[in-house]
Amino acid sequence: MAETATYTHGHHASVLRTHGQRTALNSAKFLLPYLKPHMKVLDVGCGPGTITVDLATYVPEGHVTGLEMVGDILPGARQLAESRGIHNIEFVTGDANTLTYADDSFDVVFCHQVLQHVGDPIAMLQEMKRVCKKGGLVAARDADYSVFMWYPELPGLRRWQDLYDRVARKNGGEPNAGRYLHVWARKAGFQEVACTVSSWCFAKPEEVKWWSEAWQERSVKSAFCKTAIDNGIATMEDLEGLSQVWKQWGEDTDAFISIPSAEIVCRKQ
Template sequence: MTSSTARERYTLGHHPSVLRTHSWRTAENSAAHLLPHLHAGLRVLDLGSGPGTITLDLARLVAPGSVIGVDASDEVTADARARAAAAGIGNVSFTVGDAYALDLPDDSVDVAHVHQLLQHVADPVAVIRELRRVVRPGGVIALREIVYGGAVWYPLSPGLSRWMEVYQELARANGGEPNAGSRLKSWAMEAGVADIRSSASVWSFETPEDREWWGGAWSERARTSSFATQALETGIADDADLALISTAWRDWVGADDGWFAVPHGEIIATVR
């Protein structure tokens, strides 16, 4: 383990408020840039598969091909296996693994997909190099990451401004890069990937249901998740800050004119 990866820590943790939002993700709303490159019979790696909702969609799209989901969490991986069993999807498997040292042979998958993982790792270039190792020549690496610093919202409030300050500082203290989406192209180039197509897409939330889903989760995270405990442990925020942030999110949820959007960077890279 290098000195950079030794200080790596997952900012969001696996609190129910986190898993609830992660389970909203689908191939359609979170991997649209990859979909044109999928077809039946492919072997796909989904690295950082979490609760498996995107992974299962990928499995449906490439059947009778196969998908392997890899995540660092035993608990989340067990949940993903249960989700696959309940859905009756048999061409998918889930395993606990290390993004820096995948238990896969060289040139063994057609597609490697990563969504919202590289923002949390201390050496994203090393992870992309590992993806390049396991993807066969002519295969595809698909990455998508958020750009937290590009988020915009209305109504404005000191609490949401403080949320952004705390999140940016805490993510970097944990060894990550909260604006990873803007760095994907440069990281892939540094990793030796040459054939890169970059794009961007946006998550936006404005209906009462969407505001409750996004803002309600963040209101809860600000008080009870790893985000809260780590912010307190590091001194990046205090109880008053977290109360302000939590209340601001709850107020935003209740605002009829509430609106939030956050951009994502994406790349599709062909391995040569």
């Protein structure tokens, strides 16, 4: 089955810069205790590959495959791996709805902030389960946009939150995926599902500046902007206003934002 949803963020430079700050420690820490040196890992929807390359260091006698639908961003991922001297890794183009791998191919199948953007997350988890070895693990981490927490409480950020929800749903996704992960996993046939929650927290001045500047640009230049305008959800004037709200937020000396994500680790029986 081909993907029916559209990726809300797209791959504008402002998006890739944000995703490029993700690491195994800040985005996949829940998975790391399960990794063994010999394991074969599939990272679904790997994006710019920063988490993928990190994961390869945890399985030095094994191998990691980064799978991404948009092949245009993979040269940068390959260059990152080369620059760090990581060789037990490969990056390939593919659709996780129809994986080309045989049954029972991987010890671990992982995805990060992916299931919120797909049309049928249960079917994707079933496909991830299919290529996972018996006794192996399927793991996922996804945010829940409705429970973001920030200071100062600017009304414009609530408007941004509402607009993001509408755009994501128009694209066929579920922006509050975090709360559903464990349910989707059980519907996909997993009986053993471990659940945790962790959060990114941006409070240091350099972190606030980075997040603020990223969303100032993403609000008016990324695929999020195009979808909002093309579907009559917002005008450019609206989006420019939200960009200024992110600027205002970032200029507050007490600015803070917490972005919670739910996590699941599922063992294939």
